Amino acid sequence: DIQMTQSPSSLSASVGDRVTITCRASQSISSYLNWYRQRPGKAPELLMSAASSLQSGVPSRFSGSGSGTDFTLTISSLQPEDFATYYCQQSHSTPPTFGQGTKVEIK
């Protein structure tokens, strides 16, 4: 199985801050990388697919980049609703695997 490793595991930030989360795959996954946000007590929601393609309705403050094994999710200006846990997930091969999550907390 492809292992997905996120860093950091958690971070503290303030509203308006720029935040970057990284995700590394144990082998090349081309651009088959998706990002999800899970707010406390809620189901995950798909933010981005194919590493950098924003889902419909997702604010433009979210952006993604990378290919191969290294990827990043950037939130340009953190909003209150963005305090959540973020997961990367590869859909290059079965089974699709998730990173361990990055918890974004209020500073």
Added chain:
Amino acid sequence: QVQLVQSGSEWKKPGASVKVSCKASGYSFTSYAMNWVRQAPGQGLEWMGWINTNTGNPVYAQGFTGRFVFSLDTSVSTAYLQISSLKAEDTAMYYCARDEEDFWSGRMGAWGQGTLVTVSS
């Protein structure tokens, strides 16, 4: 709009069975595959497998064979997850998640609200 509504929380004793439902609306049910994802308390997301909503053919991830069964009732646009011989370690939130493709892509664009299954004597 696309909606997946799951059945309510369940409390079961070890050895019992449980069936979780996931009712879809707002789209053609058989046009998209359905995934199932488990999240143990305080833990991350774990893909359990998927079911082809056209053929009813399920695919199970390693670790989810034998006691786990995916099924459909296309007449009511509903997917089901049944777990038998429940163990304490099955305690988790279970999500259905609609795939973005009819066959399978692994991109999960719409999620149910989750069903908490608690296994305890």
